[in-house]
Each structure stands twice: as C-alpha cells, then as structure tokens.
Amino acid sequence: MADKKDIDEVTGTDTTGHEWDGIKELNNPLPRWWLWTFYGTVVWGLAYTIAYPAWPLINSATQGVLGYSTRAEVAERIAEVDARNAEVSERLAAADLSTLAPDDPAHRFGVAGGASVFLANCSQCHGQGAAGVQAAGYPNLLDDAWLWGGTLEDIEYTVRHGIRNDTDPDARWSEMPVFGDILSDEEIAQTVEYVLAMSGQEHDAAMAEQGMVWFEEQCTACHGENGEGIRELGAPTLNDAIWLYGGDRETLTETITYSRFGVMPAWGPRLDEHEIKAVTLYLHQLGGGE
Amino acid sequence: MTQSPASPPPLYAPREPIFPRRVKGTYRTLKWWIMGVTLAIYYLTPWIRWDRGPNLPDQAVLVDLAGRRFYFFWIEIWPHEFYFVAGLLIMAGLGLFLFTSALGRVWCGYTCPQTVWTDLFILVERWIEGDRNARVRLWNADWSFHKVRLRMTKFIVWFFIALATGGAWVFYFADAPTLARDLVTFDAPLVAYSTMLILTATTFVFGGFMREQVCNYMCPWPRIQAAMMDESTLTVAYRHWRGEPRGKHMKAEDADQRGDCIDCMACVNVCPAGIDIRDGQQMECITCALCIDACDEVMERIGKPRGLIDYLALSDEEAETKGAPPRPILEHVLRPRTILYTAMWSLIGVALVYALFIRSDIDLTVEPVRNPQFVTLSDGAVRNAYTLRIRNLTAEPREFRVMLTSDDILRIDVESDGAVANHVTVPANETMQARVYVTARPQDPAADAETTDLRLWVEDVETDDRAGVATIFNGKG
Numbered sequence: 001m002a003d004k005k006d007i008d009e010v011t012g013t014d015t016t017g018h019e020w021d022g023i024k025e026l027n028n029p030l031p032r033w034w035l036w037t038f039y040g041t042v043v044w045g046l047a048y049t050i051a052y053p054a055w056p057l058i059n060s061a062t063q064g065v066l067g068y069s070t071r072a073e074v075a076e077r078i079a080e081v082d083a084r085n086a087e088v089s090e091r092l093a094a095a096d097l098s099t100l101a102p103d104d105p106a107h108r109f110g111v112a113g114g115a116s117v118f119l120a121n122c123s124q125c126h127g128q129g130a131a132g133v134q135a136a137g138y139p140n141l142l143d144d145a146w147l148w149g150g151t152l153e154d155i156e157y158t159v160r161h162g163i164r165n166d167t168d169p170d171a172r173w174s175e176m177p178v179f180g181d182i183l184s185d186e187e188i189a190q191t192v193e194y195v196l197a198m199s200g201q202e203h204d205a206a207m208a209e210q211g212m213v214w215f216e217e218q219c220t221a222c223h224g225e226n227g228e229g230i231r232e233l234g235a236p237t238l239n240d241a242i243w244l245y246g247g248d249r250e251t252l253t254e255t256i257t258y259s260r261f262g263v264m265p266a267w268g269p270r271l272d273e274h275e276i277k278a279v280t281l282y283l284h285q286l287g288g289g290e
Numbered sequence: 291m292t293q294s295p296a297s298p299p300p301l302y303a304p305r306e307p308i309f310p311r312r313v314k315g316t317y318r319t320l321k322w323w324i325m326g327v328t329l330a331i332y333y334l335t336p337w338i339r340w341d342r343g344p345n346l347p348d349q350a351v352l353v354d355l356a357g358r359r360f361y362f363f364w365i366e367i368w369p370h371e372f373y374f375v376a377g378l379l380i381m382a383g384l385g386l387f388l389f390t391s392a393l394g395r396v397w398c399g400y401t402c403p404q405t406v407w408t409d410l411f412i413l414v415e416r417w418i419e420g421d422r423n424a425r426v427r428l429w430n431a432d433w434s435f436h437k438v439r440l441r442m443t444k445f446i447v448w449f450f451i452a453l454a455t456g457g458a459w460v461f462y463f464a465d466a467p468t469l470a471r472d473l474v475t476f477d478a479p480l481v482a483y484s485t486m487l488i489l490t491a492t493t494f495v496f497g498g499f500m501r502e503q504v505c506n507y508m509c510p511w512p513r514i515q516a517a518m519m520d521e522s523t524l525t526v527a528y529r530h531w532r533g534e535p536r537g538k539h540m541k542a543e544d545a546d547q548r549g550d551c552i553d554c555m556a557c558v559n560v561c562p563a564g565i566d567i568r569d570g571q572q573m574e575c576i577t578c579a580l581c582i583d584a585c586d587e588v589m590e591r592i593g594k595p596r597g598l599i600d601y602l603a604l605s606d607e608e609a610e611t612k613g614a615p616p617r618p619i620l621e622h623v624l625r626p627r628t629i630l631y632t633a634m635w636s637l638i639g640v641a642l643v644y645a646l647f648i649r650s651d652i653d654l655t656v657e658p659v660r661n662p663q664f665v666t667l668s669d670g671a672v673r674n675a676y677t678l679r680i681r682n683l684t685a686e687p688r689e690f691r692v693m694l695t696s697d698d699i700l701r702i703d704v705e706s707d708g709a710v711a712n713h714v715t716v717p718a719n720e721t722m723q724a725r726v727y728v729t730a731r732p733q734d735p736a737a738d739a740e741t742t743d744l745r746l747w748v749e750d751v752e753t754d755d756r757a758g759v760a761t762i763f764n765g766k767g
Binding site for chain 1: 659660661662665666667668669670673675725727732
C-alpha cells in the first residue's frame with residue numbers, strides 16, 4: 001500500500017496509504033507547534049537524566065550532576081521537623097510524666113507522637129490497635145490487666161528495659177519452670193482443671209480438687225494463693241477473664257507442661273528519651289492505664 | 291518540513307478582525323445596566339463588612355480555605371455542609387436550563403463574564419480609538435506614532451481593568467483590606483500574586499484579543515445549550531418574509547415589491563460575533579440583540595415598523611410566514627417545559643432554605659474503633675471504644691454531657707477518658723475529639739451478642755440541645 005502514491009482528490013494531498021472503512025489518512029505535516037513541543041520534551045528528558053539520578057546500573061544508578069537524593073531530602077525534612085519540635089521534645093524528655101497535666105502541650109505532643117512511635121516500633125508485635133496477639137502471647141495493651149504494672153512509671157520502665165532480654169541487665173526478668181519435668185501428665189491435667197475452676201470456667205470438680213494440691217505446692221509462690229498473680233515477678237493473674245496465651249484446657253496444658261518465656265526488646269538504646277516518654281503517655285491513655 | 295506542491299488548506303483560519311459599531315436602543319441599555327450591576331457585584335462584594343462578633347472575620351462574603359469555612363452574610367457553611375454548595379450548583383444548572391429553554395442564549399448574551407468583559411474592553415477601545423470606521427482605518431493604517439500611542443493607551447487601560455479583575459478575585463479568599471495592604475507592600479502570599487497574574491493575563495487576552503473566539507472555539511456552553519432549546523425557544527431572528535427581497539433604497543419604482551430590509555448592514559456592523567443574522571440561526575450568535583437595536587433604529591428612520599429583526603421562535607417564523615400575527619412574549623416563556631424547570635428549581639431552593647433553618651448548631655459524628663472491635667476486661671466485661679467528633683457551631687464554648695440510649699440501657703456504662711467523666715467542653719467554632727468507652731458487664735446480653743444497637747448522644751449541659759448518632763456495640767458473639 002505504502003509504495004503507491006495516492007493523492008486525495010479534495011485536498012490534493014497524498015495519503016499515508018492507511019484506510020479504515022473508506023476513510024483515508026491524509027499525509028499532512030505535523031503542526032509546527034506540536035513538533036517543537038516534541039523536540040522540547042526530548043531536550044528536557046535528556047537534560048533531566050543528566051541532572052538527576054536516572055539510569056539504573058547493575059548495583060546502583062547514575063547519580064546525576066545535581067547531587068539530588070531522595071534519602072538526603074527526607075533526612076533533611078525530618079531534621080527540619082525535629083528542629084521545629086526541639087523545644088517541646090526537650091520539655092517532654094525532662095518531664096515527670098506522673099505530674100504532667102493532660103492539657104500541657106508537651107502531653108498532647110507526647111500522645112500524638114507516641115502514636116507514631118508505637119506504629120513504627122511496637123505494632124509489629126502488639127498490633128496496630130495495641131490489642132496484641134493472643135496466639136503468640138503478645139499482650140493486649142488496651143485492657144485492665146498488666147503483667148508488670150500499668151502506671152506511667154511501670155510502662156516507661158518496661159519500654160526502656162524490655163522483658164527477659166539479654167541486652168539490658170535491668171530488663172524485667174522471671175522464668176516459669178518447665179513443669180513437664182516436675183509433674184506427671186496426670187498431675188498437670190489435674191492442675192489445669194484447678195486453674196479452670198479458679199477462673200470460673202467449666203471444669204472437672206474431682207480433678208480440680210486434686211489439682212489444688214499441686215497448685216499450692218508448685219504455683220502459689222509466683223501466682224499467689226488464689227491465682228491473683230504477683231506483679232513484681234510478672235506472674236499473670238489466673239483468676240480473671242484475661243489470658244495472655246489463652247485460657248482453654250489445651251493451651252493451659254501446653255503452658256504448664258512447657259512453660260512460657262515472653263521476650264520484649266529493650267527500647268532504651270533505640271529510642272530517644274522523648275520518644276520513650278511519648279509512647280508511654282500514648283499507651284497509658286489507651287484505656288488500660290492505671 | 292516539505293509540503294506537497296498543491297499546498298493543502300491551512301489547518302486554522304486566521305481570525306477575521308471584528309469592529310462592532312456603537313448602537314443605541316432598548317437591549318443595549320439593558321446590557322449596560324446588567325454590565326454595571328454584575329461588575330459592581332464582582333468588584334465590590336469583598337469589601338462589604340459584616341459583624342460576626344470577636345474572633346470571626348467581619349467580611350460579608352469570604353471563602354476561608356485555611357479555616358475551612360465559607361461565610362456568606364449571616365450564613366456560615368462548614369465543610370460537612372458542602373451539600374449547600376452542591377445544591378446551589380444544581381440550582382445554577384437548572385436555572386440555565388430554564389432560561390435557555392425560554393429565552394435561548396440569554397446567559398451568553400447578557401451575563402456571561404466573557405460577554406461582559408468583552409463589552410467593557412470594546413467600550414474602552416471605542417473611547418480611545420473611535421467608533422467602527424475610525425478603528426477600521428486605524429487597523430489598516432501604517433504604524434505611526436499616532437497609532438502606537440492609541441494602541442499603548444488602550445493596552446494600558448485594558449491592563450488595569452484586567453489587573454483589577456484578577457485582584458478582585460483574591461479578595462474573596464482573605465480579609466480584603468488586609469490583603470490589599472499586603473499586596474501593595476509585597477507581603478501577600480505567593481498564591482495571591484500567582485492567581486492575580488493568571489487572571490490578569492486571561493482577562494487581558496480573552497477580553498482584548500480572543501473575544502468571540504472564546505465563545506466559538508473554547509466554550510462548552512453553546513454546545514450544551516443547543517440541546518436545551520426547541521422550536522418554541524426565543525432566539526434573535528430576522529423576519530425573512532418581511533425583509534426579503536432586500537434592496538438598497540426605496541426610491542426605486544418597484545419599492546412595493548421590495549421587502550423592508552434596505553441592506554444597510556447595520557445589523558452586521560454592530561454584531562460582536564461578526565455574523566449576519568439575516569443568514570438565519572448561527573452557532574456564533576450569542577443572542578445579545580444588538581442587531582435588533584441597530585435595525586429598529588434604521589426602521590424608525592425610514593418609517594417602517596420595528597421588529598424586522600426580533601426575538602422570535604423557530605415556530606413563529608413558520609407561522610408568521612403563513613400570515614399569523616406575532617405571538618406575545620409570555621406565551622413563549624410560559625410553557626410546560628419552563629414551568630417544570632421552575633418547579634424543580636424552586637423545589638431545591640426551598641429544600642436548601644429548609645435545611646438552612648433546621649440545621650443544628652451541634653454536629654456529632656461517631657466512629658467506632660474497629661482495631662480491635664472489642665476489649666475483654668479482667669472481670670469478663672466487654673468494652674468498645676468510640677471516637678466522637680463534636681462540632682460546636684456557635685460562637686460560645688459549650689459543655690456537653692455524653693450519654694447513650696440502647697435497649698440494654700441499664701447494662702451499659704459510659705466512661706469517657708480524661709478527668710471530667712462524661713463531660714466534654716468544646717471551644718467556640720471548633721471541632722473536638724473525645725474517646726468514649728461503652729462497657730457491657732459479663733452477664734449483660736450485649737457482652738455475648740454479636741452486635742447491639744445503641745445511640746450515642748451529646749447534650750448541652752445548659753440548654754439541653756442535643757445531637758445523637760446511631761451506632762453499634764460489638765460483643766464476643
């Protein structure tokens with residue numbers, strides 16, 4: 001088609017040889033303005049790839065002559081915001097949280113900033129809504145049960161030093177024995193029935209009665225005589241409706257047989273002082289703070 | 291760029307310059323009045339003051355983008371009430387339907403900003419360069435000091451009109467006197483200057499140079515409006531049966547066989563769109579009716595009845611050709627179609643006014659916290675959290691009591707965070723967030739049900755004004 005010159009009768013222009021349903025495409029020159037715009041974009045594109053990082057190489061990319069870097073830009077912006085907040089950050093870092101009034105700007109700054117500290121650092125285990133993950137033993141931070149205490153001071157300490165980690169000598173620490181090595185399977189089953197009974201769940205009364213003996217012998221030292229727990233040891237309350245790993249027969253059997261060892265990193269070395277205070281304030285006002 | 295020997299016709303026709311002649315008459319006077327009033331409204335509105343009390347702007351009409359408020363005299367629109375603006379836009383649309391179906395392109399001919407400013411620019415042009423003949427002469431004249439002087443004067447006056455136009459626009463978005471001072475001292479925000487720059491440039495180019503081209507090539511309205519017109523719609527038309535055959539003058543012996551049109555070209559010379567209405571309806575016609583004025587003037591001079599060019603409907607043309615008398619204007623305007631448009635328009639208007647009067651000055655939104663949906667407490671109780679947003683639309687701070695109703699009303703407790711239980715104080719003209727907890731005790735049905743309906747209320751402690759929102763309570767079920 002293309003080799004045959006086809007002149008359109010009406011306009012006297014040759015056609016491109018393309019035809020759709022009898023409609024032919026005239027071979028008119030491109031509009032000048034369009035062409036110059038096109039050349040302009042080409043020049044712009046070339047200049048852009050020279051000025052800015054553009055072409056991917058094997059391990060990196062061309063850097064561009066302007067030295068532009070998104071990372072540097074982000075760092076700059078963060079530094080800018082930090083500088084703007086420096087005053088209130090310092091006040092928060094130096095503040096005694098228990099006396100900080102709720103309408104203090106530093107308090108509001110802390111709660112708002114604590115939310116983002118939480119999302120960036122804590123939500124991976126405790127969930128975005130801070131409800132924890134029971135199957136994995138990550139505590140729910142919204143309820144009124146605290147293993148190690150729910151006051152501002154307790155929360156701050158826990159955040160700073162963590163729990164049962166090897167990196168911080170001041171980490172909160174306790175260890176539950178592996179009762180599979182101490183009690184027989186039947187004795188464990190009986191103990192489980194007793195724990196079910198004390199938390200008001202369905203249970204086998206005869207087994208529970210026997211379980212009470214083992215409980216008093218083995219468990220009261222940490223969990224208290226009535227299973228009320230001991231905060232200094234981070235030993236959970238067993239006679240309430242909240243379970244860290246689960247309160248059903250199966251989970252309790254597993255817990256007693258193999259024990260649990262929940263670990264939380266120490267955030268003291270990783271977070272700034274004002275970030276620790278901020279996340280403490282944030283957690284405290286989520287509904288469970290004491 | 292090579293072109294085939296037989297050079298194809300150019301893609302764009304060059305603009306034919308149009309030099310509308312001055313005209314006097316009913317419609318021209320009407321247009322002057324409309325121009326004066328609309329321009330005055332546009333330029334002066336931001337300067338009207340309105341006392342709203344302390345801490346609130348005292349500008350009668352203000353679009354406060356930063357504060358997210360729209361002030362219109364005694365009405366204050368918050369962002370969540372944007373349906374008012376939507377309603378007004380729908381009314382504007384229906385209004386256009388109404389006027390177009392009754393009177394054709396009256397919007398284009400009389401009130402469209404493009405028409406108004408073009409008219410103003412032509413007025414300036416005429417003052418400086420003279421009427422049509424002088425302007426044509428000047429256009430064709432070689433460049434001389436005289437020509438340059440007139441052109442420069444015209445451009446300068448145009449520029450100041452354009453600047454005032456762009457300037458007036460920004461005053462709607464900030465306190466006008468303050469902004470005016472800042473603009474002069476170069477303290478105004480960049481966006482004010484850039485907006486002014488763009489509007490000044492577009493006014494200058496559209497009003498001074500592009501004129502009817504904006505209507506013909508850029509504006510979508512004419513194309514939409516055509517769909518709203520029918521054969522009963524009034525448009526500007528030429529009474530063909532009366533005018534034809536046209537002839538130069540009536541001295542001739544065959545004057546009786548001639549129509550009334552003496553081919554004086556007055557209608558063409560005054561037309562800002564540069565068309566000849568005697569050729570019938572044309573897309574370019576904005577029905578500004580200046581040709582009617584021009585023709586009536588001529589008809590009066592030669593002792594013929596007015597109305598050779600007139601507001602006519604397509605159906606009239608046919609009827610009148612057959613000898614029917616002209617129909618009164620009212621019959622054109624009052625038709626089922628226009629009555630229906632008027633009814634719809636009024637309906638929305640009434641609804642908006644009604645909404646304006648019944649709107650509460652408390653506004654409450656309730657957002658249940660869904661992550662997690664509920665929290666179990668150590669005694670087995672189930673707790674849900676809600677985020678309340680309370681807007682206080684008055685100029686006084688108010689204290690609200692937070693309450694709830696539910697079928698299980700006695701079995702659910704409200705806790706609100708902070709020291710003051712169940713009370714939230716919202717500052718004047720602000721939105722406040724409060725977190726509210728609703729707890730079902732372990733023995734309550736709501737604790738084990740999947741969901742339970744409930745309604746959260748805030749009630750003004752002093753006036754008992756209240757607002758409520760229905761929401762649900764998630765249980766363990």
